[in-house]
Amino acid sequence: MSLLSRSRPAPPPPTLLPVHRPARIGRLVGWFRDPRNLLLAVVAVVVAYLALVPAGTMAVASLQTSFLSTAPTGWTLHHYTETLGEADFWTLVGNSFGYAAATAVISTVIGFGLAYLVTRTNTPAKFFARVAALIPLIIPGILNTVAWALLFAPHTGALNVLLRDMHLPAFNIYSLAGMVLVQSMHVTPVAFLMGTAAFTSMDSSLEEAALASGAPPWRVFRTITARLIRPAIMSAVLLMFVQTISTFEVPQLIGVPGRTFVFVSKIYNALQAFPTDYGTVGVIGVFILAVASGGLWLSRRLSGSGAAAQTITGKGFRPTSTDLGRWRWLGLAAFVVFFLVAVALPLLMLVWSSLLPGYEPPSISALHRLTLANYREIWHTPGLIDSVRNSLITAVIAGAVVTVISAIVAYITVKTKVPGRGLLDGLATVPLAVPSVVMGVGILYWYLTAPIPLHLYGTLTILVIAFVTIGLPYGLRYIVPGMAQIKDELEEAAATSGASWLRTFRTIYVPLLAPSLTAAFLYTVIVAFREISAAIFLYTQGTQVVSVTIYQQWSNGSYPIVAALGVLIVAFLALIVAVVSLLTRKTGLNRQ
Amino acid sequence: MIEVRGLTKRYPGRTVLRNAVDGIDLDVPEGKLVTLLGPSGCGKTTTLRLIAGLEKPDDGRISIGGTLMCAPSEGVYVGVHHRPIGVVFQSYAVWPHMTAVQNVMFPLRSGQKKLPKPEARRRAMEALEMVGLAEYADRPAPALSGGQQQRISLARALTREPEVLLLDEPLSNLDAGLRDRVRDEIRAVQQRLGITTVFVTHDQDEALAVSDEVIVMDHGRIVERGLAQDIYAWPREEFTARFMGISNSLPGTVTSADRDMAEIDLAHGRLRCLASGTPAVGSRVNVFIRPESLVLSRKDPSGRGWKGTVEFSIYHGDCWDYHVRVGDTLLRSRMYREKIGLAHGDPVFVVPEQETAIAITETPEGTADERTAGATVLAATTAADAAGQGEL
Numbered sequence: 001m002s003l004l005s006r007s008r009p010a011p012p013p014p015t016l017l018p019v020h021r022p023a024r025i026g027r028l029v030g031w032f033r034d035p036r037n038l039l040l041a042v043v044a045v046v047v048a049y050l051a052l053v054p055a056g057t058m059a060v061a062s063l064q065t066s067f068l069s070t071a072p073t074g075w076t077l078h079h080y081t082e083t084l085g086e087a088d089f090w091t092l093v094g095n096s097f098g099y100a101a102a103t104a105v106i107s108t109v110i111g112f113g114l115a116y117l118v119t120r121t122n123t124p125a126k127f128f129a130r131v132a133a134l135i136p137l138i139i140p141g142i143l144n145t146v147a148w149a150l151l152f153a154p155h156t157g158a159l160n161v162l163l164r165d166m167h168l169p170a171f172n173i174y175s176l177a178g179m180v181l182v183q184s185m186h187v188t189p190v191a192f193l194m195g196t197a198a199f200t201s202m203d204s205s206l207e208e209a210a211l212a213s214g215a216p217p218w219r220v221f222r223t224i225t226a227r228l229i230r231p232a233i234m235s236a237v238l239l240m241f242v243q244t245i246s247t248f249e250v251p252q253l254i255g256v257p258g259r260t261f262v263f264v265s266k267i268y269n270a271l272q273a274f275p276t277d278y279g280t281v282g283v284i285g286v287f288i289l290a291v292a293s294g295g296l297w298l299s300r301r302l303s304g305s306g307a308a309a310q311t312i313t314g315k316g317f318r319p320t321s322t323d324l325g326r327w328r329w330l331g332l333a334a335f336v337v338f339f340l341v342a343v344a345l346p347l348l349m350l351v352w353s354s355l356l357p358g359y360e361p362p363s364i365s366a367l368h369r370l371t372l373a374n375y376r377e378i379w380h381t382p383g384l385i386d387s388v389r390n391s392l393i394t395a396v397i398a399g400a401v402v403t404v405i406s407a408i409v410a411y412i413t414v415k416t417k418v419p420g421r422g423l424l425d426g427l428a429t430v431p432l433a434v435p436s437v438v439m440g441v442g443i444l445y446w447y448l449t450a451p452i453p454l455h456l457y458g459t460l461t462i463l464v465i466a467f468v469t470i471g472l473p474y475g476l477r478y479i480v481p482g483m484a485q486i487k488d489e490l491e492e493a494a495a496t497s498g499a500s501w502l503r504t505f506r507t508i509y510v511p512l513l514a515p516s517l518t519a520a521f522l523y524t525v526i527v528a529f530r531e532i533s534a535a536i537f538l539y540t541q542g543t544q545v546v547s548v549t550i551y552q553q554w555s556n557g558s559y560p561i562v563a564a565l566g567v568l569i570v571a572f573l574a575l576i577v578a579v580v581s582l583l584t585r586k587t588g589l590n591r592q
Numbered sequence: 593m594i595e596v597r598g599l600t601k602r603y604p605g606r607t608v609l610r611n612a613v614d615g616i617d618l619d620v621p622e623g624k625l626v627t628l629l630g631p632s633g634c635g636k637t638t639t640l641r642l643i644a645g646l647e648k649p650d651d652g653r654i655s656i657g658g659t660l661m662c663a664p665s666e667g668v669y670v671g672v673h674h675r676p677i678g679v680v681f682q683s684y685a686v687w688p689h690m691t692a693v694q695n696v697m698f699p700l701r702s703g704q705k706k707l708p709k710p711e712a713r714r715r716a717m718e719a720l721e722m723v724g725l726a727e728y729a730d731r732p733a734p735a736l737s738g739g740q741q742q743r744i745s746l747a748r749a750l751t752r753e754p755e756v757l758l759l760d761e762p763l764s765n766l767d768a769g770l771r772d773r774v775r776d777e778i779r780a781v782q783q784r785l786g787i788t789t790v791f792v793t794h795d796q797d798e799a800l801a802v803s804d805e806v807i808v809m810d811h812g813r814i815v816e817r818g819l820a821q822d823i824y825a826w827p828r829e830e831f832t833a834r835f836m837g838i839s840n841s842l843p844g845t846v847t848s849a850d851r852d853m854a855e856i857d858l859a860h861g862r863l864r865c866l867a868s869g870t871p872a873v874g875s876r877v878n879v880f881i882r883p884e885s886l887v888l889s890r891k892d893p894s895g896r897g898w899k900g901t902v903e904f905s906i907y908h909g910d911c912w913d914y915h916v917r918v919g920d921t922l923l924r925s926r927m928y929r930e931k932i933g934l935a936h937g938d939p940v941f942v943v944p945e946q947e948t949a950i951a952i953t954e955t956p957e958g959t960a961d962e963r964t965a966g967a968t969v970l971a972a973t974t975a976a977d978a979a980g981q982g983e984l
């Protein structure tokens with residue numbers, strides 16, 4: 001065997017550190033000399049910067065006498081006393097809370113009801129359950145909003161025409177009720193997903209024990225099932241609330257025409273006004289931030305304690321299903337109705353409108369006017385193709401950056417014992433609690449005033465920064481479980497084979513994580529592509545992204561163009577989502 | 593070849609007042625296989641990982657082949673990937689996204705000295721041949737059985753021709769039949785290549801089978817070291833004796849002693865025992881007797897037998913274990929030929945073989961542990977003080 005005969009390689013020179021340096025500093029310098037540690041430190045700083053700057057700037061703006069002006073600035077609580085003292089503000093609070101609370105309750109009730117049917121009964125609706133997971137990704141909020149506005153347009157809206165034909169009063173969508181309707185339709189699939197997860201992870205032997213104690217099914221549902229699921233419900237309500245209170249499209253497109261203002265639309269319109277009252281905007285921003293982080297914190301706590309209750313047993317875990325008998329067709333009907341209303345109607349409305357030269361309700365007589373002209377028109381609408389390109393560029397770059405940062409953050413938090421890694425993990429999820437609007441305004445303020453030599457305002461970079469910050473928690477959610485599945489020994493085996501850390505990361509972690517990395521990348525692309533709540537504050541003339549374009553074209557009344565563009569976007573997102581779900585299914589990574 | 597001095601490792605935040613590795617000195621001569629043997633949690637893995645550089649010690653120094661690898665007091669630390677080592681992990685750690693041969697090639701393609709692909713593959717194939725897996729070269733790693741994966745892992749550790757091979761319980765994840773085969777394979781390859789090896793195990797049979805030298809560890813310290821056959825035949829420490837499965841232990845008093853031998857007074861009679869270091873006459877000792885060294889007979893012609901009654905017997909296939917009550921103590925005797933008809937309650941004589949029993953000076957029960965712990969706390973606090981004052 002020639003292994004024997006070959007001479008051994010000369011031992012490598014030891015990397016000696018200077019001995020006479022003061023011990024602490026020497027150790028610190030030595031620590032940073034390792035490229036691995038340097039990289040980890042850089043990423044930690046970047047994450048901290050991304051997470052803290054927007055909310056921090058917002059808070060500072062709310063406390064300064066004259067933010068963004070040449071006048072000397074001082075500190076003051078004036079904005080708070082003034083804003084909180086106005087009756088208008090409290091109307092705003094009332095509207096916002098009413099809107100968000102109603103939406104949260106309605107969507108959670110429908111979502112959990114449907115989830116119960118699909119997980120705990122023999123309702124034949126598995127197909128819908130699978131589709132529901134994809135809907136919120138495929139239909140961006142702005143398109144959902146646009147579609148509903150078309151469906152319920154005061155005179156010509158398809159559904160209002162229908163209502164009038166049935167001699168019922170028309171529904172005025174430009175109202176608080178309209179806002180609640182549209183937003184509920186958008187977030188219910190998310191509540192449904194949370195419900196499915198909660199019901200699936202609940203041990204049904206607890207219910208069986210109650211049944212076996214002689215309690216009738218309805219009583220079991222009331223005293224056991226409903227009680228056990230309550231933390232999950234509360235948690236879902238809070239999440240829906242937070243999401244609703246911090247997004248832009250419904251308040252602006254549905255609320256403002258009916259003069260129903262909530263926080264988000266107030267901020268947007270205050271920033272459009274001149275002279276801009278940055279202080280008040282800051283106060284409202286801080287207020288939403290506080291509400292959102294409080295809600296999120298409470299939601300986490302509730303779902304945490306709920307999870308503890310749900311894992312009381314664990315052995316012999318098997319979700320039973322109640323046989324609904326003939327009623328199960330009624331359950332199926334509920335699904336069909338929901339999907340017709342929440343998914344099919346808006347999508348069909350978009351398709352219909354995209355095929356007509358001007359907006360009109362569906363009718364036989366309109367059929368012969370169908371045309372593809374709007375799709376051709378897209379190419380000739382000034383700035384539209386540019387905005388699509390901007391969206392693609394920013395989304396792809398943000399996706400790549402998020403993937404890289406998430407991979408390293410996941411490595412630090414899962415694979416190392418670096419002190420402060422818990423803090424890093426926390427920082428990386430901070431953006432979840434920062435409403436997109438606050439994110440947008442905070443980033444805007446920061447890059448307008450920050451004492452840094454780069455002028456990022458008016459560039460695509462600032463949008464990328466916003467999208468990266470918003471996408472980071474989602475990227476981590478895909479990569480952390482993947483990272484945790486890789487055993488430490490696989491890295492150690494590479495190190496003991498002589499591979500440097502960077503090489504180990506490239507040759508061991510990257511290939512093993514490839515499915516998670518790809519999923520994280522594509523998901524971030526989707527999130528960035530749909531994003532409007534932050535982008536609306538950050539775009540300028542040349543840096544418009546497609547969601548903003550939709551909003552503007554809508555404001556200009558170019559409904560058919562918006563519809564055609566919407567159809568194309570939905571098709572594009574559906575394609576990406578198909579790839580993501582294929583990937584996650586293939587790797588068996590289980591997530592919502 | 594491997595030289596370890598005063599190696600100490602504390603895990604941060606541990607409430608237990610002991611170091612995981614507590615001032616270990618260790619020498620592994622060129623070409624030898626040394627086993628670290630001890631119960632679970634005694635610090636074997638930690639010691640091995642310290643040698644590999646996967647953990648950083650708090651104190652001590654490690655050198656391999658005369659090159660200093662690690663000495664915290666001098667600020668020397670050679671990164672894992674700069675050390676001339678090969679490691680076989682308990683869980684194989686075969687990379688699942690590569691084929692068998694890609695796994696084995698990795699060290700040649702990624703180490704300090706990068707070989708061109710055909711050359712790396714040729715050498716990887718040699719290594720695979722050595723472990724008898726050449727025909728599986730292009731199989732994806734997850735499609736191999738546990739034993740095959742472990743041999744891939746061995747081949748991978750060897751292709752780079754490291755100066756030392758480190759194995760952490762390489763057999764513990766294999767099922768019984770396979771364990772012996774892979775064990776023999778490891779020893780065969782080690783002796784053929786003459787590679788300096790540290791082998792970690794908690795199984796004394798495994799340790800005896802493969803080792804040139806055995807090092808017995810407990811609570812992060814070395815209890816005893818010696819040639820495999822010496823450790824087996826004549827353990828000098830109580831801990832070792834018990835750990836090596838010498839299950840009969842009887843208290844006694846020394847009546848006379850010369851070099852390596854002593855007369856011991858036991859409750860049931862007098863016995864000539866092995867005894868190291870000439871124990872003082874009158875001192876208390878524990879006498880350890882292997883079950884094989886207790887012969888059962890119905891009569892007692894020599895007059896040296898101890899009278900007892902049979903409690904129960906266990907059949908092992910090649911031998912029988914009889915548990916015999918002699919006075920208050922229950923003794924275990926192993927017989928390779930059946931004593932026909934011995935059953936519960938039968939009277940029997942237990943005849944101890946002369947000069948195979950081992951007398952070990954008694955360490956009062958419990959206090960040994962406390963002493964170690966106390967010493968460690970002291971060492972730990974002084975070390976911490978030293979560190980706090982910035983390396984005086």
Ligand SMILES: Nc1ncnc2c1ncn2[C@@H]1O[C@H](COP(=O)(O)OP(=O)(O)O)[C@@H](O)[C@H]1O
Binds near residue numbers: 603606631635636
């Ligand atoms: N990463 C760690 N953190 C804290 N304590 C550890 C860690 N690894 C090992 N220990 C502790 O150090 C001691 C020695 O562990 P180890 O070397 O793994 O023992 P062995 O391999 O002999 O079973 C044990 O008490 C163990 O609990």
Ligand SMILES: [Mg+2]
Binds near residue numbers: 633637638761
């Ligand atoms: Mg171990």
